Structure formats: C-alpha cells, structure tokens
Amino acid sequence: MRVAVVEDDLSIVNLLKRVLIKEGFSVREFSTAEKFLSAVFDYGEEFDVVILDVMLPGLNGVDACKFLRNRGSDVPVLMLTALSEEDDKVKGLDSGADDYLTKPFSIRELLARLRALLRRRGKVALNLETSGIVITDVGVLVDGKEVKLTGRERELLRVLLENRGKVVSKEELLQKVWKGEAVSKRVVDVHVKHLRDKIGDRIETVWGVGYRLVEGAPE
Amino acid sequence: MRVAVVEDDLSIVNLLKRVLIKEGFSVREFSTAEKFLSAVFDYGEEFDVVILDVMLPGLNGVDACKFLRNRGSDVPVLMLTALSEEDDKVKGLDSGADDYLTKPFSIRELLARLRALLRRRGKVALNLETSGIVITDVGVLVDGKEVKLTGRERELLRVLLENRGKVVSKEELLQKVWKGEAVSKRVVDVHVKHLRDKIGDRIETVWGVGYRLVEGAPE
DNA sequence: TAACATCTTAACAGTTCCTTAAGGTTTTTG
DNA sequence: CAAAAACCTTAAGGAACTGTTAAGATGTTA
Numbered sequence: 001m002r003v004a005v006v007e008d009d010l011s012i013v014n015l016l017k018r019v020l021i022k023e024g025f026s027v028r029e030f031s032t033a034e035k036f037l038s039a040v041f042d043y044g045e046e047f048d049v050v051i052l053d054v055m056l057p058g059l060n061g062v063d064a065c066k067f068l069r070n071r072g073s074d075v076p077v078l079m080l081t082a083l084s085e086e087d088d089k090v091k092g093l094d095s096g097a098d099d100y101l102t103k104p105f106s107i108r109e110l111l112a113r114l115r116a117l118l119r120r121r122g123k124v125a126l127n128l129e130t131s132g133i134v135i136t137d138v139g140v141l142v143d144g145k146e147v148k149l150t151g152r153e154r155e156l157l158r159v160l161l162e163n164r165g166k167v168v169s170k171e172e173l174l175q176k177v178w179k180g181e182a183v184s185k186r187v188v189d190v191h192v193k194h195l196r197d198k199i200g201d202r203i204e205t206v207w208g209v210g211y212r213l214v215e216g217a218p219e
Numbered sequence: 220m221r222v223a224v225v226e227d228d229l230s231i232v233n234l235l236k237r238v239l240i241k242e243g244f245s246v247r248e249f250s251t252a253e254k255f256l257s258a259v260f261d262y263g264e265e266f267d268v269v270i271l272d273v274m275l276p277g278l279n280g281v282d283a284c285k286f287l288r289n290r291g292s293d294v295p296v297l298m299l300t301a302l303s304e305e306d307d308k309v310k311g312l313d314s315g316a317d318d319y320l321t322k323p324f325s326i327r328e329l330l331a332r333l334r335a336l337l338r339r340r341g342k343v344a345l346n347l348e349t350s351g352i353v354i355t356d357v358g359v360l361v362d363g364k365e366v367k368l369t370g371r372e373r374e375l376l377r378v379l380l381e382n383r384g385k386v387v388s389k390e391e392l393l394q395k396v397w398k399g400e401a402v403s404k405r406v407v408d409v410h411v412k413h414l415r416d417k418i419g420d421r422i423e424t425v426w427g428v429g430y431r432l433v434e435g436a437p438e
Numbered sequence: 439t440a441a442c443a444t445c446t447t448a449a450c451a452g453t454t455c456c457t458t459a460a461g462g463t464t465t466t467t468g
Numbered sequence: 469c470a471a472a473a474a475c476c477t478t479a480a481g482g483a484a485c486t487g488t489t490a491a492g493a494t495g496t497t498a
Contacts, residue, residue, distance in 0.1 A: 150455060151427055187457060189475065207465065207474070369444060406446060408486060426454060427485070442497075452487070463476065468469100 001118065001162065002026045002046065006036045006061070007053040007080065012103075016051065019107050026135045026158065032056055033064035040073065047075055049117055052097070054081035062097075069096035076117040080105070133161055133199065133213075142199045149198065152177065156191050160203065160213040169210040220337065221245045221265065225255045225280070226272040226299065231322070235270065238326050240360075245377070251275055252283035259292065266294055268336055271316070273300035288315035295336040299324070352380060352418065352432075361418045371396060372414050375407075379422065379432040388429040 003025045007013050013029050020027045028047070030036035033056050039045045050068075054061035065077050079097040098120075099113050134141040135158055140149050149157065155177045160168060170188050174180075178187070192211055196203055204212045222244045226232050232248050239246050247266070249255035252275050258264045269287075273280035284296055298316040318332050352361050359366045359373060368376065374396045379387060389407050393399075397406070411430055415422055423431045 152456070183456090184458065186459085186475090190457075190477085193476065193478095205475070371445070402445095403447065405448085405486090409446080409488085412487065412489095424486070440498085443495085445492105445494080447490105447492085449490090450488085452485105454483105454485075456483080457481090459478100459480085461477090464474085466471100466473070468471080 001048045002028065003114075004028050004030060004036055004039075004045075004047040004050045006030045006033055006050065006056070006064070008032065008056055009053070012053075012080075015107075016110075019111070021134055023111065024134070033059040033061060037064060037067060040068070041071060049076045049078065049114060051078050051080060051114075054079060065096050076120070078110075078113060078117060133157070133202075135161065147198050149195075152191055153195050153198070156188075157195060157199070157213075160211065164213040165215045167206045167209050167212045171210075173210065220267045221247065222333075223247050223249060223255055223258075223264075223266040223269045225249045225252055225269065225275070225283070227251065227275055228272070231272075231299075234326075235329075238330070242330065252278040252280065256283060256286060259287070260290060268295045268297065268333060270297050270299060270333075273298060284315050297329075297332060297336060352376070352421075359418075366417050368414075368417060371410055372417070375410050376414060376418070376432075379430065383432040384434045386425045386429050386431045390429075392429065 001024065003020055005013060005016050005020070005027060007016070007029070008031045013031075017027050017029065028039075028045070030039065033052075036050075036052075037059075040047075052061045052065060056064075059067075061079060061081070065079070068075070068077070077097045077099075079100045080103060081100075082103045098117055101110060101113060135154065140147050140154060140157065156173065159173060159176045170185055173188050174183070174185065188211075192203055202214050204214050206212055220243065222239055224232060224235050224239075224246060226235070226248070227250050232250075236246050236248065247258070247264070249258065252271075255269075255271075256278075259266075271280045271284060275283075278286075280298060280300070284298070287294070287296070296316040296318075298319045299322060300319075301322045317336055320329060320332060352359065359368050359376065375392065378392060378395045389404055392407050393402070393404065407430075411422055421433050423433055425431055
C-alpha cells in the first residue's frame with residue numbers, strides 16, 4: 001500500500017512516517033502540494049491513499065484536492081488541518097476529500113480512518129512487518145538491514161509484498177511491473193532469481209502459476 | 220536551517236555565529252537592515268528564521284520588521300535589543316516580530332527561543348554537524364576544514380544537505396539549484412563530480428534516480 | 439585588455455541494469 | 469520410466485545512465 005504524505009511540518013511527517021512504515025505502508029513524503037501533484041501527473045506515480053495537509057506553503061490542500069479531482073483522480077484523500085472550524089471541514093469535503101482529521105489527532109484514530117478509507121475502496125491495509133520487509137522511498141529494509149535493489153527488482157518486490165501470502169501469476173507480474181511492455185515471460189524468472197539472491201529465500205515458486213512471497217512471523 | 224543575523228555589534232555577531240554554526244545553522248550575517256532587506260527582496264534569499272537587532276545604523280529593527288511584514292514575508296523574527304523597557308517590547312511585537320530578547324541574553328535562552336520559533340512554524344532545527352559539513356556565508360566547512368566552492372556547487376550542496384540521507388532526484392536538483400533554467404540534465408553530473416573532488420566521497424549515486432548525501436555520525 | 443574564474447555543453451569512457459538465449463534441473467504427464 | 473513442460477541458472481549483448489575531461493562561452497577582476 002503506497003501512501004503519500006503531503007505535509008510541511010517535519011515533526012508530523014516524521015511521526016507519520018514512523019507509524020505508517022511500521023504498519024506496512026510504503027511512505028512517500030512531499031513538503032508541498034506542487035511537488036505531490038507533479039509526482040502524480042508529471043511522473044505518473046500512483047498512490048493508494050493520500051494524507052493531505054490543508055495548510056501548506058504555496059498551493060493549499062483544499063485546492064490541491066480539487067485539482068486532483070478535476071484531473072480525474074479518485075484516490076482516497078484524508079485531509080489534515082489545524083483548524084477545527086466546521087467551515088473548513090465543509091470546504092475540505094467539498095473539494096473532494098474523503099475524510100477529515102483535525103490536528104492534533106491520535107495515531108489510533110488516524111489509522112482507523114485510513115483503514116476505513118482503504119476498505120471502502122476495496123483495498124486492505126495490511127501490516128507488512130510480518131514479512132520482515134519494508135519499502136520506503138529511501139530504501140528497502142529486509143530484517144532491518146538495508147538492501148540495494150534495482151528499479152525492476154523493487155517493483156517486483158512491491159507487487160509480491162502487496163499480495164504476500166497469495167500467489168501472483170506471471171501474467172499479473174508482467175502487467176504490473178512491466179506495464180504491458182513486449183518482453184519475454186522469462187524475464188520474471190531472472191528477476192525473481194536476483195531478488196532471491198538479495199533478500200533470501202522468501203519467494204516461493206507455485207508451479208504452473210507464479211510466485212508467492214512467504215509470510216514471516218504470524219500476526 | 221538558514222538563519223539571518225542582522226546586527227552591527229561585531230562581538231555579538233561573532234558569538235552568535237560560533238554558537239549557531241555549532242548548532243547546525245547556516246548563518247548569514249548583515250551589518251545593516253538595508254543589506255538584509257536587499258538580500259531578501261532584491262536577491263530573493265530565503266531564511267528560516269531572522270535574528271534582528273533593534274538598534275541599527277540607518278533603518279532600525281522595528282521598521283525593518285514592519286517592512287518585511289508589509290511585503291508579505293512571514294519568516295519568524297526574533298528581535299534583539301539592549302533596551303529592556305516594556306515600551307520597546309510592545310513596539311517590537313507590534314511590528315510583527317514573533318519573539319523578543321533583551322541584551323545581555325543567555326545563549327541557552329536564545330537557542331530555546333529559536334527552537335520554539337521554528338517548532339511553531341513546523342520546522343525542526345537539526346544539527347547538520349552530523350554530516351561533517353557546515354555552510355555559512357563565509358564559506359563551507361568540511362570536517363572543520365574550509366573548502367572553496369563556487370555558487371552552483373554551494374547551492375547543490377545545500378539542497379543535498381537539507382535532504383541528507385534521502386535521495387534527491389535530478390529533476391528536483393535542477394528545479395532547486397537551476398530554478399527551471401533550460402539546461403542539460405548532465406550539468407548536475409558535472410557539478411556533482413566537482414563537489415566530490417572538493418568535499419570527498421560523501422555523495423552517493425542512486426542509479427536512475429539521483430544523488431544522496433551520506434549521513435555521518437548517527438543522530 | 440589580459441588574466442582569471444565559473445558555467446555549460448559535448449564527447450568518449452565506464453558502469454549498471456535489463457533482456458534474451460542457452461543449457462541444466464525439477465516437476466508433471468503419458 | 470521417459471518425454472514434455474515449467475523453472476533455474478548463467479552469461480552475453482545492448483540499452484540506459486553516469487563519470488570524466490576538455491573546450492568554448494560568459495562574466496569578473498586587475
């Protein structure tokens with residue numbers, strides 16, 4: 001699950017990062033709405049949910065959300081603000097946000113609302129920590145140790161991680177990692193091999209179907 | 220964190236510089252309010268916080284602060300003065316200053332107030348010393364030794380330093396250092412090379428993405 | 439103007455990454 | 469069991485990216 005945190009207050013960013021990463025999200029942070037929108041529309045980055053501060057330098061969260069919706073994005077947006085006035089709540093939701101949280105907020109409530117948002121969209125927020133693997137924008141941690149992965153390897157791992165415990169077919173991997181490029185099916189094998197070399201034997205082969213990332217410790 | 224020190228008393232300037240640099244601030248000093256305002260509005264320099272003396276030759280601190288606010292700047296201002304009368308305190312805060320300190324002041328109190336100001340703005344004062352690199356307006360210190368950098372090199376280093384430990388994409392570097400000028404992507408590589416030659420191998424290449432300034436000692 | 443510093447581009451060299459291909463191994467099927 | 473199918477492993481070639489150097493452009497200073 002990829003979550004974008006659009007927030008300029010470093011102390012909040014760091015708090016969110018710590019909590020969300022522990023919960024198994026891939027966290028990508030942006031200090032301004034402009035940077036976030038550029039990542040989405042200029043570079044085509046995709047997120048499963050967005051935590052968006054209202055008070056931002058430059059473009060504010062409400063307008064950023066409107067922009068998102070105008071451009072057709074339906075990614076769930078959780079709005080954050082220091083203002084608790086009803087007026088702002090209305091503005092926020094009017095702009096297309098899905099939920100709203102006023103600062104200061106409790107971590108428990110934030111997580112609860114995030115999960116609610118994802119559930120509503122048919123997504124399930126899982127704690128990836130059980131696999132011992134954490135992906136952030138800074139790097140990839142396996143059992144607490146940083147591992148250097150290439151672009152393809154990282155994407156491959158991300159897809160497997162999102163479906164850990166479940167078999168992912170080669171077709172699905174090709175579609176999600178290689179985005180329909182015309183490549184041989186065998187590239188998957190090769191990259192799985194490389195991944196195995198780097199992260200250890202956590203990828204199981206399901207004969208005739210695809211691959212599955214084994215779960216680590218039980219919940 | 221960039222701090223502007225606007226003060227004509229050299230002994231105070233030197234004291235502040237020594238302390239602030241040790242705390243990890245990039246310090247820029249101005250002996251008059253005019254010079255400071257010119258840097259801000261004519262040259263577009265940006266600061267995270269301003270330490271502004273009230274008694275200055277020419278334009279005084281109170282008026283300089285008013286000027287700042289009138290022009291729409293909301294940078295945190297910590298006012299310094301030798302006068303302890305309530306009257307001056309009121310004038311200072313009326314002018315738009317965020318806090319106020321009378322000379323003589325204790326270093327500890329100054330730092331506490333600075334941190335409070337930055338925290339209020341959602342910024343966190345970090346000690347850049349952990350990277351072994353300190354940037355001031357006089358020069359750049361690497362492991363205590365002064366290094367001569369050119370303009371581009373210094374800006375490049377500053378952006379990397381602000382994001383140390385994190386990958387900064389080439390696009391972001393081009394945007395922040397070259398402000399959207401139409402230059403080839405490769406200029407970044409060349410300047411990184413020059414920086415490496417001058418400050419040693421502290422810049423890591425992240426293939427296909429950008430560069431990262433490695434962190435020195437842990438926090 | 440001459441000497442100097444800085445910045446950008448271009449060219450070539452070096453590196454990393456991705457894909458394909460080929461031969462070997464394991465699993466399934468007849 | 470033997471053949472077929474799927475997968476593993478390795479290595480080579482090429483594509484994409486970065487490193488390095490030098491020359492020209494531009495601006496600055498003596």
